[in-house]
Amino acid sequence: MRIVTWNVNGLRARAAHVNRVIEELQPDILMMQEIKMDAAIFPVDDFAAAGLPHTAAHGFKGKHGVAIASRHPLGDIDKAVIGGIDDGRHVSATVSTSGGDLRLSSLYVPSGGDKPDVEINDKFAHKMAFMQEMKSFFAGSGFHVAGGDLNIAPGEQDVHDHKKCRRQVGHSDGERAIMAEAIEAGEWIDTGRHLQPEGPLFSWWGYRFPPAFERNLGWRLDHLWLKQGHAEKITGGSVFRDSRGWEKPSDHAPVILDLSVTAG
């Protein structure tokens, strides 16, 4: 079973790229963030035509928004609010597998604004509140993959320049600490670093500095976490960098996790 997460940065603007990603990666599950549309107009028929007929979306007009599109039936869809504001940052569902019911959670952690200081920056306070709730929200050891655009690069090698980025939102000491605490409290495996413990491993390259992707000045902001105790099910995974080089790309690249279980 292949699980892919991708911040599409506008689903309508990225429709052709989504189809190409589905065709090239053949995911069983595609978790998306920043669909930037109301869930009522989520293009179910387009996903069905692409082979992913089962969907769950949680989003509002214009900004943020998350979704899951699946090759296999989804059950027990949950759109519970995390972080105190219901602005489309969490949708969750289950899929039946040979290893038991697998829960999938698509998450869009608040970006956090400009300054990494909860006293002066409400957006950063929202981000930290969201991460604080993440510690307890995903309790339990059941078969579960949670991930998405978590908007934190947790390790020193998860940015191109640790010393410089440490002053910025997304890589501040406080954010990196709370993400480590959330991983420990939730008994998660960070599958990206499980598969590649060392070296640059980025999933986001900004638009604002045009040669960022060409020079690989990236951040690892997109993650797939798997509950500990299921590590033996991991068969592979990677970042699909190709799509970041296509015309008018999302600033994020899809992140892939392959598990040995099959649907049903």
Next chain:
DNA sequence: ATGGCGTATGGAATACGA
């Protein structure tokens, strides 16, 4: 120290991204 570019909304200029 700052901005760079891009999507969405609404039909110009602004919010948001990180």
